[in-house]
Amino acid sequence: xxxxEHIDAVFGVLNSDYKNHKDSEQLHxxxxxxxxxxxxxxxxxxxxxxxxxxxxxxxxxxD
Amino acid sequence: xxxxxxxxxxxxxxxxxxxxxxxxxxxxxxITYSNKTRNWNFILKGRQxxxxxxxxxxxxxxxxxxxxxxxxxxxxxxxxxxxxGVVKRDKDVSFYSSNYPIETQNIEKAADREWVWTVxxxxxxxxxxxxxxxxxxxxxxxxxxxxxxxxxxxEQNIDITEQIRQKARELGFGEVGFTNFDKRYxxxxxxxxxxxxxxxxxxxxxxxxxxxxxxxxxxxxxxxxTYEQEGALAIELSEFIREKGYRAQIHSPNDNSAAYIPMFxxxxxxxxxxxxxxxxxxxxxxxxxxxxxxxxDVNFDEPIDYGIHSFCESCQVCVDRCxxxxxxxxxxxxxxxxxxxxxxxxxxxxxxxxxxxxxxxxVCPIQRYGMAxxxxxxxxxxxxxxxxxxxxxxxxxxxxGYYPSGQLPTFDRQFFDIPHGTKDEHLFEQFKxxxxxxxxxxxxQAVEFAVNIEELISNDQTGFDSGV
Numbered sequence: 001x002x003x004x005e006h007i008d009a010v011f012g013v014l015n016s017d018y019k020n021h022k023d024s025e026q027l028h029x030x031x032x033x034x035x036x037x038x039x040x041x042x043x044x045x046x047x048x049x050x051x052x053x054x055x056x057x058x059x060x061x062x063d
Numbered sequence: 064x065x066x067x068x069x070x071x072x073x074x075x076x077x078x079x080x081x082x083x084x085x086x087x088x089x090x091x092x093x094i095t096y097s098n099k100t101r102n103w104n105f106i107l108k109g110r111q112x113x114x115x116x117x118x119x120x121x122x123x124x125x126x127x128x129x130x131x132x133x134x135x136x137x138x139x140x141x142x143x144x145x146x147x148g149v150v151k152r153d154k155d156v157s158f159y160s161s162n163y164p165i166e167t168q169n170i171e172k173a174a175d176r177e178w179v180w181t182v183x184x185x186x187x188x189x190x191x192x193x194x195x196x197x198x199x200x201x202x203x204x205x206x207x208x209x210x211x212x213x214x215x216x217x218e219q220n221i222d223i224t225e226q227i228r229q230k231a232r233e234l235g236f237g238e239v240g241f242t243n244f245d246k247r248y249x250x251x252x253x254x255x256x257x258x259x260x261x262x263x264x265x266x267x268x269x270x271x272x273x274x275x276x277x278x279x280x281x282x283x284x285x286x287x288x289t290y291e292q293e294g295a296l297a298i299e300l301s302e303f304i305r306e307k308g309y310r311a312q313i314h315s316p317n318d319n320s321a322a323y324i325p326m327f328x329x330x331x332x333x334x335x336x337x338x339x340x341x342x343x344x345x346x347x348x349x350x351x352x353x354x355x356x357x358x359x360d361v362n363f364d365e366p367i368d369y370g371i372h373s374f375c376e377s378c379q380v381c382v383d384r385c386x387x388x389x390x391x392x393x394x395x396x397x398x399x400x401x402x403x404x405x406x407x408x409x410x411x412x413x414x415x416x417x418x419x420x421x422x423x424x425x426v427c428p429i430q431r432y433g434m435a436x437x438x439x440x441x442x443x444x445x446x447x448x449x450x451x452x453x454x455x456x457x458x459x460x461x462x463x464g465y466y467p468s469g470q471l472p473t474f475d476r477q478f479f480d481i482p483h484g485t486k487d488e489h490l491f492e493q494f495k496x497x498x499x500x501x502x503x504x505x506x507x508q509a510v511e512f513a514v515n516i517e518e519l520i521s522n523d524q525t526g527f528d529s530g531v
Contacts, residue, residue, distance in 0.1 A: 002454050004465060015272075028272040033432050036449040040440070 002035050002061060009059035010035070018051065027052055035060075117442055120144040123367055128268070128345040128433075130232050135435045137344060139370040140442045148328045148366025149335055155399030160247035165398075167250040167319055172407070174482035174489035179415035186280055187418060194287040201294030202318045208301055209258040209312030209356075217308030217359075224361040230303050231265055234296045237350060238266035238343050240330025240364045244356045245321075253320040258312050259356040261363075264323070264330045265300075266343055266350040267293045274349050277425040278418045278460065286419055289351045290316055301355055309359035316353040323352045325400075331364045334371035337403040338381040338390060338423035342371050347430030348423075370438060371429075375403070378447045381423040384456050386472050387413040387479075390423060412479050417460055426456050490515050 002010075014027055021027060030052045034044040038060065044053060118141040127133050169176065180188065217223070224241060231239040244262040246254070273285035293316055301311035314320045324341045328334055333343035340348030382390040382403070389409035397404050414420040424430055428437045428449045440448040449455030456468035463472045482489050494512045497504050504512075 001452060004453055004457060004467060007454050007457070025271050028275065032275070032454065033436060035454045036428075036432060036452065039452045039454065040444070040446065040448060042440075045436075 001039055006060055007035070010055050013055055013059070021051075023049065031055070118142070119442055120370075121368075123344070123369055125344045126232070128237055129235070135344060135433075137369060137435045137438050138442050139368065139438060143370030143373040143438075143441070144368055145370075145372040147331075147368045149325065150372060150401040152396075152399045155396075156247055157399075159398040163398075164251040164254070165248070165322060166252060169318070170250075170252055170485055172411075172484075173486045174484050175411055175415075177486070178482045179411075182412075182416050184418075187283065190280070190283065190287070194291065197291050198287075198294060198317055201291065201298070202315050204298055205294065205313035205315040205318065208298075209256075209310065211301075211305060211310075213305045213308045213310055215306065215308045221307075223307060223309070223359045226307065227263060227300075227304060227357075227359070227361065231263070231300055234300060235267065235292075236265045236296070236300075237268040237345055238264070238327075238332040240264045240327065240332045241361045242326050242330040242363050244354070245326055245329070248322040248325050250319070250321060257314075257320055257356065259310055259358045261357050261359065261361050262326050262330070263300075263355045263357060263361070264327045264332055265293075265297070265353050265355065266327070266332060266341070266346075267296065267353075268346045269349045269351060271346075271349070274421075275425065275431070277421040277458065280418055282421060283419050286351075286421070293351050293353055297353060297355060304355070304357055304359060307359070309357050311359075312356045314354040314356060316351050321354075323354055326354065327352060329363075329366050331367040334367075334369050335400075335402055336371060336381070336427065336429075337375035337379065338427060339403060339405040340424065340427075342369070342375075342427065342429050342434070344369070344434040347427045347434070349430045369434060374438075374441065374447075377441075378428065378450060380426045380428065380447070380450055380456060384422055384426045384458070384468075384471070385410075386417075386420065386422055386460060386466075387474070388471075389413070408481065408483075409479060412481055413474075415481075416478075422458055425458060428455060431455055487516060487519050490519075 010031055011028070014024070014031060018024055018027055027049055030045075030048045034048050034052055034056055037044055038056065044056070119138045120141040120143070121139050123137040123139060125135050125137065127135065180191070183191065228239045228241075240263075242262050242264065244257065244260055246257065249257050267289055269289045270285040273281045276282050297313045297315070301313050304311040314323070324335060327341050327343075333341045336342040336348060338348060341350075341352065342348055343350060376394075379392060382392050387409040389406045391403055391406065393403075394401050395404050410420070428447060432448055437448045440446065451468055453467045457466065459465045460472050466472055482492075484492070490512065494504070494508075497508060
């Protein structure tokens with residue numbers, strides 16, 4: 001389950017490194033939806049931006 | 064983690080033998096069937112499992128979030144269906160409208176709308192002043208818009224409905240629908256102001272990522288900024304309608320003429336959620352609503368059953384997460400409509416003190432993820448996407464801390480003690496309190512009271528304050 005520290009880490013990077021990215025808003029939408037699916041033990045949607053997938057793998061819960 | 068098991072199950076025990084380890088393994092099955100979700104549930108080795116029986120009642124197809132997005136399909140589970148639009152008794156709606164007409168909060172709640180300025184932070188106070196200055200001419204333009212004559216005569220044999228819809232979508236409105244301008248929902252003070260019979264319902268999406276920071280100044284920039292943008296877009300759309308030969312009256316989102324949500328529901332743009340807000344397909348309640356009424360002979364849209372009435376009964380995240388405990392679990396009949404009735408006095412102090420609050424908007428899964436994935440997840444699993452997770456339910460309250468799922472802030476009793484009623488009611492309440500405290504009032508206090516009342520009467524205040 002994503003806890004505050006995981007969530008803050010993912011969105012912290014999105015807000016700093018990708019703030020001016022052309023699809024910045026879509027990255028936020030993708031990240032929220034992907035986290036919801038992971039928390040529900042489902043696969044991340046295939047159309048999730050790879051940037052988001054990388055961040056979730058890096059900062060998400062490891063268990 | 065699953066939902067609590069219903070009581071109508073049955074239990075059996077079986078004993079299996081392990082050949083190699085020669086251990087006896089006891090597995091207890093507890094099998095139940097839920098009439099509510101139409102799923103089989105069972106416990107195996109202490110863990111709850113669920114066998115989903117996927118049943119889709121119908122699929123709603125809606126245009127994309129913007130003109131650049133594809134159409135979406137929203138599967139509505141057979142366990143969520145109720146009625147298209149809203150559960151209501153039309154006769155009762157008419158009765159209350161005739162005998163107890165509703166009034167705008169700008170008038171009916173004027174006392175606390177003035178009070179909010181006293182609890183704003185410095186930054187919020189300055190930003191509201193800025194917003195009001197920007198917004199005032201837009202509201203004034205809307206107020207006189209119904210008096211402006213069309214530029215030409217209507218062209219024959221054109222589909223004016225689709226032309227207006229297309230123009231509104233090009234301007235950026237995410238949801239556009241047409242219905243009868245139902246005068247039963249018009250505010251008492253605006254009844255003579257409303258001119259035209261047909262309503263164009265327009266929802267403008269509020270910025271996604273700013274809204275996810277609720278409650279914050281960032282989210283307030285999105286909230287008030289959307290109003291400013293919407294007011295300007297409405298002028299442009301009304302000019303387009305006049306260029307087509309028809310009249311158009313702008314019903315400002317900041318000087319509302321009526322309760323708008325019932326008309327949005329009738330136009331098929333969403334359904335009323337447990338948070339008291341319109342839940343529309345793409346952004347849930349993360350939008351700002353306004354109406355343009357017109358004499359153009361438009362075709363009305365139909366109300367839709369998105370499954371929201373039952374969905375909110377299962378979800379209840381907004382109810383559970385409301386910092387002020389202002390939302391209620393059970394629906395009541397209110398003025399002819401079955402709905403979750405917000406407790407205003409528990410909402411307003413939190414909203415005023417903590418940057419507009421809006422937690423009920425923040426934690427709505429439909430706001431966060433969109434209706435299509437949420438409803439698909441419900442069909443697949445019988446669960447509410449995001450419910451019980453910190454990512455959906457967690458929020459921070461300035462000066463109080465972070466509240467993950469399952470934890471809520473607390474407030475002193477005095478925190479909820481706010482002024483009530485109209486401005487004159489509040490003045491009279493203060494005057495009575497002075498008499499109660501002092502035993503009598505001085506002549507100067509009586510004169511001051513009279514002057515204040517006279518000022519209210521002479522200004523003939525509509526209550527407009529450029530706010531929410």
